[in-house]
Amino acid sequence: MKKYISYFRMWLVMGLQYRAAAFGGVVTQFFWGFMEIAAMHAFMESDPSAYPMTMEATCSYIWFQQAFIAMLSARIFDGEILESVRSGNIAYELCRPVRIYDLWFFRSTASRLSGAGLRCIPILLVAVFLPKSYRLSAPADVRQFAFFLLTLGLAVLVSVAYIMLIYISGLYMVSTDGFRRMCSSLMDFLTGGYIPLPFFPAKVRQVLELLPFASMQNVPLRVYSGDLAGAAMYRAIGLQIFWLAAMVAIGRLLCGNAERKLMIQGG
Structure with a gap:
């Protein structure tokens, strides 16, 4: 376990060095946050009875979505992992005394945490002091905030476990470009990335929540x-x-099976 923790710390520190990219991300996230909240205001004013969330809850949802997009987005992949599979450099990792699945899982988690760590603080700090109709509201109590932290941690791990299945698919396919884009679009839509799940029809939402x-x-x-x-x-x-x-169990099974049958082309 120590070697995986070392990898985690190494990739976390490396990810925290990209401050310029994080600044560009903060500007982008503010733009999208304001645009989404303005659209939700227009929707609510057109038909308040059809609006399933309070405006305060919607603003909090959107600002946290933008603050943690690097941690929960389906569009963020580790290019080096994808390239190692495509180029055959994964052979070097197979020679090391590590499990590929565990190594990639810790690495992906660290990359996502570091990306969100640089962006979330400035976004949330500014969002707290915005006008009321755009403001990030405080949680109702400490208990609610504690459950938020618990569910956020689990959400990150579930997201990484899903992304791991996409990485592992590269061990079975010649190219994962199409499959990766399809899975990313599916995840973005069904996680509430475009429209929060409460806005879906009741019967559809009941299925999606499972x-x-x-x-x-x-x-x-x-x-x-x-x-x-x-x-x-x-x-x-x-x-x-x-x-x-x-998903971790399925990912381990598929990865272990691929490692036993993997063929590296080239010399």
Whole structure:
């Protein structure tokens, strides 16, 4: 375990060095945050009875979504992992006394945490002092914030476990470009990345909330805003744990099978 923790620390420190890229990301996230909140205001004013969330909860959802996009987004991949599979450099990692799945999992988690760590603080600090109609609201109490942190940690792990399945698919395919784009689009849409899940029709939402995608950004952002609480919140946490265990087990199985059959071309 020590070697994986060392890899985690190394990639976390490396990721924190890209401050200029993080600054550009902060500017982009502020732009998208304001644009989304303005669109939600227009939607609410057109038909308040059809709006399933309070405006305060919606603003909190959007600002946390933008602050932690580097941690929960389906569009962020580790290019070096993808290239190592394509080029055959994965052979070097197979020679090391490590498990490929565990190594990539720790590395991916560190990369996502470092990317979000540089962006989230300035975004959240500014969002707190915005005008009321755009402001990030404080959690109702300490208990709600504690559950938010718990669900956020689980959401990151579930997101990484899902991305790991995409990485592992590269061990079975000649090219993963099309498959990767399809999985990314699916994750973005079904996690509430474009439209929060409460805005979907009731019957559709009931199905979506059972899928692993709902256990990603949907759960922690709604827990913080107070839109998800009580028995529904405990059920969502249970689903997060279930999908994390299931996807890690599937990923380990597929990765182990691929390692035994993998052929490296070239010399």
